Amino acid sequence: xxxxxxxxxxxxxxxxxxxxxxxxxxxxxxxxxxxxxxxxxxxxxxxxxxxxxxxxxxxxxxxxxxxxxxxxxxxxxxxxxxxxxxxxxxxxxxxxxxxxxxxxxxxxxxxxxxxxxxxxxxxxxxxxxxxxxxxxxxxxxxxxxxxxxxxxxxxxxxxx
Numbered sequence: 624x625x626x627x628x629x630x631x632x633x634x635x636x637x638x639x640x641x642x643x644x645x646x647x648x649x650x651x652x653x654x655x656x657x658x659x660x661x662x663x664x665x666x667x668x669x670x671x672x673x674x675x676x677x678x679x680x681x682x683x684x685x686x687x688x689x690x691x692x693x694x695x696x697x698x699x700x701x702x703x704x705x706x707x708x709x710x711x712x713x714x715x716x717x718x719x720x721x722x723x724x725x726x727x728x729x730x731x732x733x734x735x736x737x738x739x740x741x742x743x744x745x746x747x748x749x750x751x752x753x754x755x756x757x758x759x760x761x762x763x764x765x766x767x768x769x770x771x772x773x774x775x776x777x778x779x780x781x782x783x
Contacts, residue, residue, distance in 0.1 A: 627705065627738040634708050634737065637683065641675035642774045650778045656765060658689075665690040665697075666761060672774060680704070685774055689761050698761065700768035710734035711753065711768050728752040733771065 629637070644650060649657060649670060658666035667688035674680055684703040691697040695713070702709035712734065714727045727750045740747040753771065758764035769776050 625739055629704060629739075631737050631739050634704060634739075636677070637674065637680060637704060638702065638709055638772060640677055640773065642672045642683070642685075642772065643675050644774075644776065645671040645673045647777055650776060652777060656762060656778065658687075658761070661688055662690055664692050666692050668765070675775065685769065685772070687761075687765050687768060689764070692761060695758050695760065695764060698758065698764045700764070702772050706738055707734075708736050708738070709772060710736070711756075711771065731756040 656668060658668045661667040665688065668686070670685045672680075672683040672685050674683075682703075682705045684701075686701040686703055687698070688700075689698045696715065698713070700711040701707045710733065711731065713731050714729060716729055731753045732750045733753050735749045735751060737747055756767055756771070758767050766776070
């Protein structure tokens, strides 16, 4: 029996709804993004979110990590609603499964996850290509991922 607290339709509504930082003071206009060290050459940030309109959601976060700070191919983002429900990542060649079925597309893609589905259901974690997504650095990736998930951020893209 699945105990995930949100239905599939609630997940979709939360993902497409406008979101803002629960603590906007975390991003101060004119200051660099507050990334922290991650490994030897990486950076990461984890920000609590809230819906602009609608129900109160206490367990919603925007997480971005870059295992290698100056290598966009290593960048990853996650929209977490208790657990990861969306992700953005990059794959150099794509990945196929049985009979040539494309499982992970080449280049930037979005993971669309539904924790309500059984682990062996192929729709539990779908990988969908993202068009017009070519971040040049970590700040651009951060802003583009926020745009994909409708997260309103009170900062300028050039600050990192």
